[in-house]
Amino acid sequence: MPRIILMGPPGSGKTTVGKVLAKKTELPLIDTDQKIEERTGRKIPDIFLESGEDEFRKLEREEVLSALKSDESIVSLGGGSILDEQV
Incomplete structure (x- = not known):
């Protein structure tokens, strides 16, 4: 099965939909915001x-890539x- 990429504005439900899809497809979910928080030990607003x-x-660019x-x-x-041209 190919990679599924979810994108949209903040608060649009990407993480929620990702969790549902991950459960149904048994594919791992990679949430880049969550990865940033895990990596830095800080919440996004604090960063x-x-x-x-x-x-x-x-940080976001590195995690997305x-x-x-x-x-x-x-x-x-x-x-x-x-919005990042490098992504």
Whole structure:
């Protein structure tokens, strides 16, 4: 089965839909926002406040590019990642 990529604006339900799809397809869900929080030990709003948007976007880009290398998975992109030309 191919990779499924979920994208949309913040709060549009990407993570919720991703969890449902992961359960139905038995594919792993890679939520890039969750990966950023796990990696940094901080919540997204805290990263923005403490490190700024540029640092957050850098982290987001790294996680998205890593997730897109995975085979047969469901990838939930952060709401702003689709605006990044490098992604």
